[in-house]
Amino acid sequence: MTYADVLGFLVCGGGGVLWLFGRTIKNVTQGSHMKHLRTSLFASAAALALAAPAFAAGEHRLVLTSEAGDRESPVGKAMQAWASEIGELSEGRIQVDVFFQGELGGQQELFDQFVRGNVDMMITWPQTSYDQRMAVNFIPYTVMGWEDAIESYGKDGWLTQLVQPIYADMGLHYFGPFPEGFGGIATKGEYATSFEDAQGMKVRSQPIFPLPQTVQAMGFQAVPIDWSEVYTSIQTGVVDGDSSNVIYWDVEYFGDQLDYFVQSSHNFSTFYLLMNADSFAALDAEDQAILTEAAEGVIDTQFSAAKAEDDKWIAEAQKRGMEYIVPSAEDKMAWIERVRAEVWPQIEEVVGKDIMDQVRANASTPK
Structure with a gap:
């Protein structure tokens, strides 16, 4: 069984579609039973991944998703750009499977799977359910204008310095913010x-x-x-x-x-480019540098384009x-x-x- 087969167990929560080894079963029951099923399938997928044949040395396949944003949204395009750049910089050794909003479940359950390591990478609004200090990302009326926001949320900004240790405590590797604008x-x-x-x-x-x-x-x-x-x-x-x-x-x-x-x-309003810390640690230094370089490219592009996109x-x-x-x-x-x-x-x-x-x-x- 390949990793692609394992991905077949993942559940598309928004459309009520269960992908099982490439086959589509429509009209799966929604609600609490659906949540339990998704969780079970994620766990099954992880177990099967352990039993699956390993990739050749230095090859990796990662899952990247977000709770919001279809293929044509700014977040959707950013995920595709991140995945594509990783593939290019690694000369195809690292493959990233991208899933858009609703394809792997709802907002909270998706973040749950991310923290557990069943999802490797996300562009996401972090949930406060694991560490309420994440509330620092959402403190109202903290910044008042674009120039102030970009300086505060930038690579060396005071807000960035404030949140990085909190992400680390949650078991997440922080690449940087994906600013959208003022809500x-x-x-x-x-x-x-x-x-x-x-x-x-x-x-x-x-x-x-x-x-x-x-x-x-x-x-x-x-x-x-x-x-x-x-x-x-x-x-x-x-x-x-x-x-x-x-x-x-x-x-x-x-x-x-x-x-x-x-x-x-x-x-x-800011999404964040994050990775499960264990997934990141499993990569060697060269591959970690590839993911970081690709992420920084996405972040830099968004910082320069965010205000124009909002306007x-x-x-x-x-x-x-x-x-x-x-x-x-x-x-x-x-x-x-x-x-x-x-x-x-x-x-x-x-x-x-x-x-x-x-x-x-x-x-x-x-x-």
């Missing part, structure tokens, strides 16, 4: 630019601390929902919109449902009929003061005073 609040029917106007409006939030708490402090009713369920939730009225994503995701995936995008900029989608959203709204300086300042006063102390209880002292010393000064 906002996208809604249908009505919008809000103040705490008072937001009362009674329900918006989806990523189920990651402290994003729901942030949206709640802004006056909205935060409803934590997994990415794969957002469209249906908006369509059926479970929520009135989405929050904390850059405009690309809201216009491209939910554009037919949403009318407004308020550029609250309460979070700087492009702001224009595209307006072209498609979504109203783009920038809150007044007074309204934004009111949100900043309220969120920092309510949410930052909650974060300190989780990450500790030392980390929050560093945040307070380096965070942007509101203008």
Whole structure:
């Protein structure tokens, strides 16, 4: 049995399709039974991989995925670029199988498999379920503009220096960030630019601390929902919109449902290029250098292109009929003061005073 056969056991969670040795079984039952099945199949795949014939010396096959982003999304293209560059630099010795959103499961379960080593590499929003100090990635109103964000999240930035040890403690190797831009609040029917106007409006939030708490402090009713369920939730009225994503995701995936995008900029949206630490350690120094060089190429490209990409989608959203709204300086300042006063102390209880002292010393000064 080859490694490719083992990959056949992996489950496509978004489409309800089970890939089993290259055969497709449609309409697999969803829900808790599906989750148990996915977990079992991942474990079976790992066991079979141990029994499978080894590759020739120096050859490797790795799994790269993300919880969000289809083949044509910026994240999807970045994964393909990373995999392609690894293949070229290694002259084909290292092969990377790329799986897009929903193909290997939902947001939390996919991260679970990553930490366990059943997935080798991800471009992902890290979950706080393993180490709540990961909340430092999502502290609201930390950076206030593109120049500040790029400096803070760059290779030698203070935020990068802050998060690297936390990833290491989780058993993850950190290559660097994949910045997208500033998040906002996208809604249908009505919008809000103040705490008072937001009362009674329900918006989806990523189920990651402290994003729901942030949206709640802004006056909205935060409803934590997994990415794969957002469209249906908006369509059926479970929520009135989405929050904390850059405009690309809201216009491209939910554009037919949403009318407004308020550029609250309460979070700087950043994925991260990561690898399971054991998978990385299993490579020799030459191959580790190849993966790192390829990752740095993807990161550098994204840093230079992120703002232009975000601006492009702001224009595209307006072209498609979504109203783009920038809150007044007074309204934004009111949100900043309220969120920092309510949410930052909650974060300190989780990450500790030392980390929050560093945040307070380096965070942007509101203008």
